[in-house]
Structures are given as C-alpha cells and as structure tokens.
Amino acid sequence: MASSSSDIGVILDELTCPVCFDLYKEPTALPCGHSFCRVCIETFWENRKEDTGCVCPNCREVFPQKPKLEKNVIVANLVENMKLKKGKVGLGVEIGDAEHGNVNVKEGVKSRGRESYCELCNGEAAKRCVPCEILCCEKHLKPHQQKGHKLVDPEVKIEELRCTQHGKPIQFYCKDDESLMCLMCTGGQHQEHKVVAVEIAHVELKGVLAAMYPHVSQSMQSVASQLQQVQEEEEQTENSSRDAEDRLEEKRMLVCQFVNVSVDLMKSEINKRKMEKLSLLGKQRKKLEQQMENLRKGKSTMDKAFQELEAVCFLQGSKNMLKRLRTMSDFKSMKRTPLPVLHFSKEEKTLDGLITLNKKFMEKIQKGPEMVYLQHPEDLFLAKHPEKDYLHHPEHLFPVAHPEKFDLDQNNLRNHYGRTPSLDPNSAHRLIDISRSLRTATLTEFENQYPKHPDRFDFHTQVVSSESFSSSRHYWEVDVRSSCFCRIGICLNSMERKRRGRGCKLGRNPESWCLEKRDNEYSALHNDQCNDLFVPRDPERFGFFLDCEAGELTCFGDSRVLHVFRGNFMDPVKPAIGVWDDGDSVHFVRLVK
Template identity: 25%
Template sequence: MASGGSLLTEEHLLCPICLDVFKKPVSTPCGHNFCLPCISSYWDTTFVSQCPVCKEDFPNRPNLKVNIFIADLLSQFKSLQGLNVHSQRSAGQQPVSCGIEVQCDFCSSQAVKSCLDCVWSYCDGHLQPHDSVSELKRHTLVGPVESLGEKVCRKHRRLMMLFCRNDNTVLCDLCIGSGHANHDVVSVQSGYDDMTLQVLRNEVKVQRMIQERTQKIQNTKESLMQGKTETNKLIENGSWDLTQLVTEIKRTQEELVKVFEEKQKEAENQATDLITDMEKEISCLKVTAKNLEELKELKDPVCFLKRYPNQSLLPHTMDLSTLNFIRHLEVKYMHKSVRNSVCHMQDLLGKLNEELNRFSNSTDTSNKATLRYMQQYGEDIVLDFDTAHPMLTLSADGKQVWYNMGTGLWGNQIPKPNMFTQHLAVVGQRGFSSRRFYFEVHVGQKTEWCLGVATASLQKNGAIVRSPNSGLWAIWFLVDKFETFSSPGEAVHAGKVEHVGVFVDYNGGQVSFFDVVRAVHIYSFTECLFTEELYPYFNPCDNEYGSNLDPMIIVPVSSAE
C-alpha cells in the first residue's frame, strides 16, 4: 500500500469528469473509471452511451456497479493522506495539496507559500524577507497556489474562490458587494463542475454535429456518385432508344417510299394494259361502225338480209361498269394515314420535350421526384382503438380521429394497459421495422396537430418528455408554424398545409414530412437510431388555438404530378 515515498498520488484517484476524488467509483467496459453520479449524468445528456475518455460507444447503456477495489484503495489512500497531514502539522509545516507541486517564482525549488499582495510564490529561502521586512510582514501569505496570477483578485488582493453564474465571471468574497449582490454566486468548484458538465455536453453536441455533417457529406457524395451513374446510364439508354427510334423512322421512311413506288409502278402497268385493251376495242368498234354504216345504206330487203351477219353485229368488249380506276383516292387515304401516325409521334416527342424542359427549368422537380419515390412505399394504416386517449373519437374504419369536447372527463372509464392517459394521441395497429413505409394524412384547416412515428415503448401513461430520447419523431403544427416534438419553441417550417405525407426509412435512420399538395419538404429527422418497431402516431390536439374539431384523416396515397 502507498507510503510517504509511494508513487500513488491523488491524481490517480481523480474522476476525469468532475476532476475530484472519486465518489462511488465505477469502471466502464473499456476500462476507464468515473464517479457513478458523474458518468450517469453524462450519459443522461447524450444520445449514445459513450466513454468520455476514449470515445468508445456501447450499444446498450452499461449497468455499472461500484468498483470495490478502487473504493477500498481510495479509503486507504485517504487514511494515509490524513496521517501525512497530521505529521506535517506536528512539524509546524503548511500542508500542501497532495500531488500538486508549486515551483518558486525565483528559483527551481518547491514553493512553500504564496503572497496575495506580491502575487508571487516563494520557497523557504526567498520567503525570508516576508519574515524580516516590516512592509512585507503585512502581506497576506497562503499555502502555495498554482498559477497564482490568474487566481488573485487585482482589486481586493484576495483569492477568487467564487463564481457568478449571471455574469459568468470569477470573484473574490469582497467582489460580491460590488455588482453581484443579487446574483447567483456559487463556489469556484461548483461553477467548475457546472461548466465542465456544460463543456462535456457541448463536446457531445459538437461531436454529434461533426458526425452528422460527416455522414451528410458521405451521403451527398454517395448520392452524387449514384446520380452520376444513373445519369450516364440514362444518357446511354436514352441515346440508344432515340437512335433506335431514328433508325426505325428511317427504315419506315424507306419502306414507305418503296411501297408507294411499287404501288405506283403496279398502277401504271395496270393503267397501260387497260388503255391498250380499250384502244384495241376502239379499233374493232370502228370497223364494226363502218360495217354497220354500209349495211344501213342497203335499201333492197333481199340484199340487206343476205348481207346481215349470222352472228352479233357488236364485237366482244369489256364491261366498263366494272372498271373504276381511282388510284388517287387510295394514295390520298394512305397519305392521311401516314400523316396521322406522324402527328401522333410528334405529340409524343412534344411531351418528351416538355418533360425535359420542366426538369431543366422547374425548381420543384426534385421535390416532386422525391415525393413520387416515397409514395411507392405507401402502406394502409389503421388506428389502434385500444391506445386512443378517452377524449378522442375514432371512425368505425379506424381511418379518422378527432378531439371530442363532449366526452368531458373520463368518468368511470378504466384506463387500458396501452392507452394514452395525458396526450390526446393514438397510434396505428401495425408496427414497422427494417423497411421503408409511407402514409398520408389530411389535416384540412386544423389549427393544431401532431403527427409522426413512435416506438412501441413510448411513454403512454402520463406526460411524454419532449426530448430527442423520448421515442417519438413527430412534427407539431401550431396555427401557422411547425416545430418538432423534441425541440419545443424552435420553428422548423412556416405556413399551413392540408395534406401531409410521412416517409420512414428505418434502416437509413430517416423520418421525413412533405406537403403533398405543393410537393414541398417540411422537415426531416436524420441519423436516427431505431432499435424497435415504429408505429404511426396521431394527435389531433384540443381547441387551445381556436376551432380544431376537424378530424385527422388517413387517406389513400396519392401520386405527385
């Protein structure tokens, strides 16, 4: 065990958080030691259980117990320290803080006293003038103080042992009367403990912000790379499709020319044959006409009858009534058919150009695309009657919920095990985990409502603490602005919405809210750590901000145009 010449000092038994001797020492799984109250308070302010020294994260908050070995060592050390102090006082020496050596300001020896008037620390040799010079005898000597110049009040020449929380400044006992009489003044140690805890909290926040931004940068880079890959793929596929379309159009054009030329040649051949046949018939008919003319000139009956042919006087000819050569009408019909097809294709190309222009010039295209992406994960949500607060009314199909003023007090109702008893809330029947899901809610002209998702273990009996660790990720609408349930009073969006979309990416740690009508992003919780099933959460609220009796309605998922 430690002795007067032992290497063990008080520094080995100081808590890294409060920098004081251990109180109920405990050891974390990573091997570092802390006061049980200090590490418990520290973890109460963080999202994850992390060692303040090595920053190792623990998946579950460790159940720490007092380290008996360190506690016993501390007890024996304090006993030994008491013996050393007693021996020092018996020898007429000023006890020196264990483990802290203050060097003389004039040599390398250890200081035995510090002067508040001179603001110097002295060894035995350099302290002699204060024992012999009358002027120096009136100075105030104290035990050696490290960094004395920073700890002495320049105005009153006294040690600054107090801290003013109002002005965030260090004071001596005489400073209180000059401007700090009604202020919150505590000991320096208390102020140090408070500010150290604040530093630790800020450190946790800064580290979390660094992690969030680092992750956001990584996500942005990944999204950019994915977008670039998709863009290149779209360019390649789109160009190939359009090239194929152009090739097909050219092939169709060539086929059209070929067919029309062949049909025209066929028509010309038919017309030539017809004309030739009819010209031959005309020649025959002319011969027949001449014979008939000669026969008509005979006036003698005997001669006429002897000359009259035994066969028909008319030659065999084509039936002109069966011939209807209207080739131009066929061409006109085909021209109209081709023109209609071309116009239809031009309309399709026009719509494609409109989409491209809208994508190029519109500022909300990204939001619409994001909303369309989320809507593909739409789920049918039905409310759980057993969880509804007694002052809420639900529709028979479990799709609507509203505040019922006429319900009044609970009366003789017996609270159900999973019922909300203070918050005017209800959750969905089904929970979701390890997947994406989306649902939409119509809130109309309501003046107040709260909507989001909650864990199965969310506090239902009594008030829900509005903190990031409550197990509720929700937005709260108040008259004309939005705030998150976990950060009251901090506006995250302004304006009024009638139709809200809620998207959850469980594995991605994200909960997003959209104004479906205008395709406007309202707010997103990111970098969330989900460890249990999530249930849709609805709170129609009361009439505190005006008429608010309209229901919250779960509606079928629409499609962003």
C-alpha cells in the first residue's frame, strides 16, 4: 500500500536536521539521543570556543568531553530510502511535501526573488513562507499556517531573515549585545549572555515602546504647541513689520509734503522781499540815471563854452548857462541811503534742524552693535526710558535701549518672559524620581526602572528639562525649600553625561552654570570656579532670567539678584537640576502669564 503524502510529511520532519533544516547528511547521534549532520554539529561546537565542553543544540546538555561522532546507519538508510522514494515520483511531478505543509509543490522550486505570484498556482501571492522559501496565495497559505511556519510579506527578502554569518534562520535575540542570532550563534561569545527567542524580544520591546508612547505623544503636543506659537509669532512679526512699513510710507509722504510746503512758503517769502527791495532799488536807479543825464548835459554845455573864443558871444550865453549849472549843483549835496540787506537765516535754520534730526535718526538706526531689536512686541514696556524710543506701541518693532536698561523687576519678568520647564525623564538619573507633572525631581534610595537612553545621567543625580533655549529671553523659577543640597542652573545640551568624575557635574565644566545651595551656604559655580554669595536669609525660590542675545544669565534669590553669569548662550541650553541629599526634592514653579 502506497504511503500517503501525510505519511511522507511526518517522515520528512523526523529526517530533518534541526540546525540546517535540510535532510540529514551523514547523520550522527549524540549521547543525549538527538541527531545532527556531522558538519552542522562540528561547526556549532567550533563556533562556541569555550572550555565548558560540548553542548547539544536541542536540549543544551553539556558533555565535558567531545563525544565520539559515529554515523547513525539507521537514520542514514531512512534518508536514502526517502530520496529514492521521492526520486521515483520524479522531479517534475507534484508530490505531497510535509516540508511545505503537505501542499503540492514542484520539487526543486525555491523562490528567492521578489515576484508577487504564488509559486503553486501563479495566483496573487499573499505571504512568503520562510522555511519553505516560497510565495503562497491565500488558498495555499493555510497548510503553512497550520504547520506553524513563519510567514512574512512577499516583499521581504529571505536573506534579511537569515544570519549573515552562518546563513541560518534568525531565531534568537541577544539582549546584552542587542543583536539577532541563529541557533549556531548562541555559542561562542553569546554563551553567557541573556538570549531569548525573537518572539519574546518582540513582545518585550513593544512593551517598552508602549511605556514610552505617552511621553512621546506629550512631547509631540508640547512641540506642536510651541511650533504653533512660533508660527503665530512669525505671522505677527510679518504683520507688524508690514504695518510699520505702511505707516513709515505714510509718514514719508507727510514729511515730504511738509518739506515741500515749507520750502515753497519760504521761497515765496524770499521772492516777496526780493521784489520789494528791487522796486526800491529801481526807483533809486531811475533817479540817479536822471541826475546823470542832467550832469552829462551840463558838462556838454561847459565844454562848448570853453571852446567859444568870441568874448561877446560867450558873455551873451553865460547867464542861462550859469543858471542851469546852479540848478544841477543841488545834486552834490544829495546822499543815497542804502536799503537793508535781505537775510534768510531763520528759514535756513529750520531746514538745518530737519537735516540734523534726520542725520541723528539715521545714525541711531545704523548703530547695529549698540542696539537690540526686540523679538517680542511687549519688550517695549520693559525699557526704563520709553520716551527715548521712536514709537511707543507694542506692535512696532523698533530699536530701544541696550539690555542693561531693561527693568529686572521679577513681576515684569514673570508676565512677559515667564516659562514653566518640564523635566525630561530620558535624562534623569535612576535615583531621581520624576513627578507625573514632570516638574518635581526627588532623590530616592531605590533605582527607577528607566530604559537605557543616550541622554541619561549615569553617575550624577541630575536631570535637565525637555525644553532648550538658544534665542530670545526666558524667565523661570525653581522652589528649593525642600532641599538642603542642590544645584540649579543651565547646561549646554552637549554636556557629557556618561563619564564618572567632576567633569559631568553641574558647575564643574565649561558647559554649565549654576547656583549651589548647601544647608545655609550659597555659591555660584562655572567651569570648576566657585564664587561664594552673601545671602542674608534663605530664599525659597531661585529665579533665572536668560537673555540669549545679550549672553547673560541673571540669578535671583527671591527678589534679590544673587549673581550674573556671562557667556555664549546662542547654542542650545537647558534648565538643569542636581539633587544630592536623600529625600530632597526641587520643582519648577508654574508661572501663569
């Protein structure tokens, strides 16, 4: 009676090497009873390279000495008989193959490509069977599912699911090295490592991601909110700038109109006074010209009389001549009074004043290094001398006084620059417990089960905020009443967090600036330099005003300025907290604008 396809499938399962997943080649049995290909078991032992003896890949039984490998004649004969039985059917004839879930498969067909057609019926492929290395449609997929074969999407390459070193299917995950392995990889350097099945690692990693998901979602909401604020500020800035330009154009027209009208009026007045003086001068000129004409005639008469040689004729005309000459002599005593010179100094001074004002205006605008262009419209209200501003409205972005002239009253700072930072759990040392509000840090005796993260402080009980600042102005406060030994300040986002020693501690490196509270003593620290501070009474809060463009961090103890740090704060910096006494806690104060 011929064997059914299901019988052949059962026999094939028993004659398959658990290492290479092929029919046995020179099968050998270990003392524990499990069989393997001679080459597979020897390769497995060679890759382990330990002195703990030889291990069975199936049951993990350890043999202190390498077992003598002898050919399992019975299994070898069964393999040969199975090959003969399959050979009688023929390579090109469909047979029931248990290796493929008792699905009729053409012998010798292995799909290693990326085609999307079922290799049994040429229908649309739904999945790829990893052990069988074939594509299957929905109809021919069921036997593989019942068999428990691993199924992946048709686009996945088989090579991606195999060990790059041994070419065997990936079955395990090393937690210590965070690497994928096949059965042969479990020996060697991974022997003492924590190795689990890929399915277990898959579930565990999903759990870690699920725990991190709320924080990522919250961070996304926070970033989205900040992004919206930035976009609104950008739009407000564009509108304010456009409105300011429109108003300046209107003022330009008014100024030009004023100058044109003023110059026209002054020119009209100058022309009027010119015409009046020219009229008077014209009358004087005509009178003098008349006098000149009369004198010319008298001179001509005298010239003729001097030429008259006859005495009688000379005397006959002398009477009339002398009468006319006596009349002309009256001009000798006539004096001309000069008219006043026209002056336009008043008009010129008016124009000179406009020119001087314009020059000062331009010079003040062009003094870029000495001026601060406000990034927030409300900053105008914080200037000590608003009367010196060009415009006194918050919607105008015009230059005002240098930062040192800003009012450092904390109420104003809270209203206009108040921030409430949130602590970043990914940066917290494992002994620091973070509250659900992400605003309180408490030093505990027991380690929190935080996941590994490149931003985490590994050796110092410190934590930084999720927010980083690199521009504009910001003010926040930290409540230190519940702490006896702490450091509060800022640090560059690039500050080292993984090494031991003082270099990773707040205030002990060039990348951090902070205030220290140790019982009733206070100090300011930066780059391992400590400045003792005189504080008359213990403050309940530390306040920090960061002006990134001015490069200043002003530190307050309640309402008193304790210290001012100066540095380059255009690189991203984060508010930072360090706590060193068990049970102590500090928290960011919520500032509501």
